[in-house]
Amino acid sequence: MPDPPAKPKVALYWCASCGGCEEAVVDLAEGVLSVLNAVDIVFWPVAMDFKRRDVEALADGAIRAALLNGAIRTSEQEEMARLLRRKSQVVVAFGACAQLGGVPSLANQFDREQILDYIYAQSPTVVNDQGARPVSAYREGDRVATLPEFWRTTRALDQVIEVDYYVPGCPPTPKLLGQALATLLSDELPPKGTVLAPDTALCEECPRKDSKPEDLSVKTFKRPHLTPMDAALCFLAQGIVCMGPATRSGCEGLCIQGAMPCTGCFGPTSRVRDQGAKALSALASSVEGKEDREIESALAGIPDPVGTFYRYGLAKSLLRGKVGHLCSDRPESIKTGSMESRL
Amino acid sequence: MSEAREPRIVGFFCSWCTYTAADLAGVSRMKYAPNIRVIRVMCSGRIDPQFVLKAFACGADGVLIGGCHPGDCHYIEGNYKCLRRFRLLTRLLRDLGIEEGRCRLEWISAAEGDKVRTVVNDMAARLRALGPLDAPGRFRDWGKDLEELEHAMAGEGPGESSRAIEPARNE
Ligand code: SF4
Ligand code: FES
Numbered sequence: 474m475p476d477p478p479a480k481p482k483v484a485l486y487w488c489a490s491c492g493g494c495e496e497a498v499v500d501l502a503e504g505v506l507s508v509l510n511a512v513d514i515v516f517w518p519v520a521m522d523f524k525r526r527d528v529e530a531l532a533d534g535a536i537r538a539a540l541l542n543g544a545i546r547t548s549e550q551e552e553m554a555r556l557l558r559r560k561s562q563v564v565v566a567f568g569a570c571a572q573l574g575g576v577p578s579l580a581n582q583f584d585r586e587q588i589l590d591y592i593y594a595q596s597p598t599v600v601n602d603q604g605a606r607p608v609s610a611y612r613e614g615d616r617v618a619t620l621p622e623f624w625r626t627t628r629a630l631d632q633v634i635e636v637d638y639y640v641p642g643c644p645p646t647p648k649l650l651g652q653a654l655a656t657l658l659s660d661e662l663p664p665k666g667t668v669l670a671p672d673t674a675l676c677e678e679c680p681r682k683d684s685k686p687e688d689l690s691v692k693t694f695k696r697p698h699l700t701p702m703d704a705a706l707c708f709l710a711q712g713i714v715c716m717g718p719a720t721r722s723g724c725e726g727l728c729i730q731g732a733m734p735c736t737g738c739f740g741p742t743s744r745v746r747d748q749g750a751k752a753l754s755a756l757a758s759s760v761e762g763k764e765d766r767e768i769e770s771a772l773a774g775i776p777d778p779v780g781t782f783y784r785y786g787l788a789k790s791l792l793r794g795k796v797g798h799l800c801s802d803r804p805e806s807i808k809t810g811s812m813e814s815r816l
Numbered sequence: 817m818s819e820a821r822e823p824r825i826v827g828f829f830c831s832w833c834t835y836t837a838a839d840l841a842g843v844s845r846m847k848y849a850p851n852i853r854v855i856r857v858m859c860s861g862r863i864d865p866q867f868v869l870k871a872f873a874c875g876a877d878g879v880l881i882g883g884c885h886p887g888d889c890h891y892i893e894g895n896y897k898c899l900r901r902f903r904l905l906t907r908l909l910r911d912l913g914i915e916e917g918r919c920r921l922e923w924i925s926a927a928e929g930d931k932v933r934t935v936v937n938d939m940a941a942r943l944r945a946l947g948p949l950d951a952p953g954r955f956r957d958w959g960k961d962l963e964e965l966e967h968a969m970a971g972e973g974p975g976e977s978s979r980a981i982e983p984a985r986n987e
Binding site: 622624626633753754758763765768772775778779782791792793795 | 861864865866868869870872873886896897899900901903904905907908911912913914915918949951954955957958960961962964965
């Protein structure tokens with residue numbers, strides 16, 4: 474009897490991420506069984522015992538689809554991304570970190586040195602009397618232990634390798650994952666570069682959409698944890714920052730249903746290059762005042778524009794992080810505790 | 817790097833006022849700093865903050881926004897929208913390491929050719945004092961990691977089918 478036709482091979486890998494994207498796979502619940510029936514998982518370090526050499530042993534292009542989550546911060550992550558690129562027909566940036574840099578790319582507000590200094594010296598919970606720092610190679614006797622390099626910046630996946638498709642979300646919903654897998658295993662692949670989610674703004678599918686004023690006019694922005702919130706009214710109508718107008722739909726308003734405003738994890742629609750700038754534009758222009766002072770006091774409710782507007786996408790924003798001289802290369806900015814005050 | 821490089825300013829000028837004023841400065845043969853490249857827009861309210869970020873990402877040292885005086889916008893409210901965006905954008909830029917003087921908003925009416933001259937001269941002088949912003953240089957610096965790894969990997973294994981994206985790429 475001839476062998477049954479081989480199932481398409483699928484690989485899953487994580488880079489700089491929190492593990493939530495892996496959770497999304499598990500959240501397929503019993504749906505995961507039909508996935509396991511349809512595909513042959515050849516690499517999934519979180520759940521199954523495979524090693525890098527197992528991937529290396531495969532022929533180039535042998536994997537039908539590799540789903541990578543997480544941003545790229547270390548040499549190891551980059552090497553793995555390149556290896557999986559070579560072995561796979563299709564690479565999917567899975568989740569906000571792989572697609573846009575995600576929360577880890579907020580680290581682009583700091584220099585590598587600043588980060589290492591904070592983690593190994595300044596942080597209040599650190600005890601490090603010897604001032605030990607990670608080194609990439611450490612020799613003891615005739616053995617050498619190595620660590621990956623910590624890159625100068627955090628990158629989205631497509632800033633390192635070619636990416637075919639994107640699945641947005643922090644994390645993507647099981648529904649989107651299921652749809653993405655079905656698409657990837659079908660014979661008709663969408664055009665390269667497609668984000669596998671609807672291409673409209675979240676407001677379109679928001680349960681509070683009907684109360685969104687056509688001509689928004691905000692007296693002052695209020696912070697969600699400092700203000701009582703109406704359970705049914707559009708957040709912007711209440712003066713609470715909501716990223717809905719500048720964020721792609723597809724989550725079905727999960728946060729809104731949980732009584733929290735959108736923070737933007739699905740990234741921009743295809744018509745927007747820089748999600749943060751777009752959100753800033755939409756929100757700021759809806760402020761009521763005409764004088765500097767009125768405007769400033771209305772905008773005071775947005776104390777951290779980078780953290781608010783680029784929470785999931787600093788790496789893929791136009792400037793990719795802190796670029797200017799006000800930065801960082803100067804050690805005194807660490808000593809004055811500027812990092813601590815931001816944490 | 818290039819300490820002597822002259823600052824590059826990108827101007828976004830409203831067609832109804834500041835752009836016309838720059839024209840006026842031209843026909844009046846006023847001389848002003850040649851550091852500015854002007855892009856004409858129909859109203860300062862049309863200036864998307866993305867334009868400003870993109871200018872800096874592409875190597876501008878400063879961005880000058882010119883609009884009609886408050887109350888004079890051809891589209892009634894456009895310049896107020898511009899002002900509100902500008903206030904928040906200034907703060908965003910500061911947090912991204914870009915000094916306040918690098919992005920400037922001025923109301924300049926069609927009759928104020930002389931103000932175009934003063935503002936552009938002043939801005940060029942301030943930017944000279946601040947020195948180059950050089951965002952592309954920063955992107956190149958970040959990109960060195962990838963080059964290093966590529967060199968390290970070039971010694972071993974087969975050629976990479978993957979392609980390192982140019983670090984300065986910002987479509
Ligand atoms: S702004 Fe937020 S709350 Fe209002 S309709 Fe859009 S997504 Fe819903
Ligand atoms: S028309 Fe000049 S600013 Fe609106």
